[in-house]
Amino acid sequence: MSTATHYPTTPELAAEVADQLNYNTDGLIPAIAQQNTADGKGGEILMMAWMNREAVVETLTNARVCYYSRSRQKLWRKGESSGQEQSLIDFRWDCDQDTVVMLVEQKGVACHTGRHNCFFNAVRDGKVQIIADVEISPDDLYG
Amino acid sequence: MSTATHYPTTPELAAEVADQLNYNTDGLIPAIAQQNTADGKGGEILMMAWMNREAVVETLTNARVCYYSRSRQKLWRKGESSGQEQSLIDFRWDCDQDTVVMLVEQKGVACHTGRHNCFFNAVRDGKVQIIADVEISPDDLYG
Numbered sequence: 001m002s003t004a005t006h007y008p009t010t011p012e013l014a015a016e017v018a019d020q021l022n023y024n025t026d027g028l029i030p031a032i033a034q035q036n037t038a039d040g041k042g043g044e045i046l047m048m049a050w051m052n053r054e055a056v057v058e059t060l061t062n063a064r065v066c067y068y069s070r071s072r073q074k075l076w077r078k079g080e081s082s083g084q085e086q087s088l089i090d091f092r093w094d095c096d097q098d099t100v101v102m103l104v105e106q107k108g109v110a111c112h113t114g115r116h117n118c119f120f121n122a123v124r125d126g127k128v129q130i131i132a133d134v135e136i137s138p139d140d141l142y143g
Numbered sequence: 144m145s146t147a148t149h150y151p152t153t154p155e156l157a158a159e160v161a162d163q164l165n166y167n168t169d170g171l172i173p174a175i176a177q178q179n180t181a182d183g184k185g186g187e188i189l190m191m192a193w194m195n196r197e198a199v200v201e202t203l204t205n206a207r208v209c210y211y212s213r214s215r216q217k218l219w220r221k222g223e224s225s226g227q228e229q230s231l232i233d234f235r236w237d238c239d240q241d242t243v244v245m246l247v248e249q250k251g252v253a254c255h256t257g258r259h260n261c262f263f264n265a266v267r268d269g270k271v272q273i274i275a276d277v278e279i280s281p282d283d284l285y286g
Contacts, residue, residue, distance in 0.1 A: 041187040044185065047237070093264045095258075115238075118242075121235060123152055
């Protein structure tokens with residue numbers, strides 16, 4: 001199923017979606033960013049971060065991913081400092097309406113360490129190892 | 144990179160991994176289950192649930208996914224009621240050590256609604272729609 005033309009939405013539809021979601025006691029919902037693929041199933045999981053209602057509405061109406069930064073306590077327009085933006089292709093939520101999956105086109109790398117995705121720790125050969133290389137120096141991302 | 148032989152781990156290594164993770168104030172960490180693929184990047188995102196430290200250790204040492212049910216407040220061995228088990232292929236965690244991605248082989252369907260994955264709500268043609276069919280009746284899953 002082609003999903004490329006369903007986003008951005010109108011502000012009214014974005015509000016309808018945002019109202020359907022269940023936020024936690026901090027007003028946040030986890031949002032998983034996954035690389036879009038031609039078959040619509042998605043590929044590499046890039047990162048997970050959090051959204052508040054305002055970030056959901058902005059993401060849907062701009063078709064550019066905006067999270068809520070828990071540490072900075074404000075909207076976090078992905079790529080605003082690093083240039084590593086995420087274009088929204090699809091926005092799906094689950095049976096309990098308390099988790100979001102977004103299919104995205106990632107510009108550059110998703111992780112602040114300069115790796116393509118954030119999930120680079122795993123067990124290999126009987127010990128904990130880093131399984132992905134740094135593609136862009138953090139100094140170049142944020143320098 | 145082949146990942147099939149790295150799990151299950153020893154109890155000692157499972158404890159080492161569990162100690163590296165950052166749990167929230169409820170002692171939980173979000174865990175995303177993704178269908179394993181031959182290229183190691185993973186495909187369809189099946190579900191997201193939560194784990195406590197005990198669930199992490201059990202999952203790693205059994206290579207079968209065990210969550211922690213927030214509603215029932217106890218370990219939730221995925222498939223124990225429905226038969227829809229998840230075999231663990233890889234267990235990865237992120238830069239902040241506060242989110243887990245698991246590559247799994249899903250038996251049957253992941254969602255309690257009988258759909259293959261939980262993320263079946265999305266915008267299509269200007270309105271909110273259900274984008275996936277029920278594959279197994281919930282009555283058959285839990286009847």
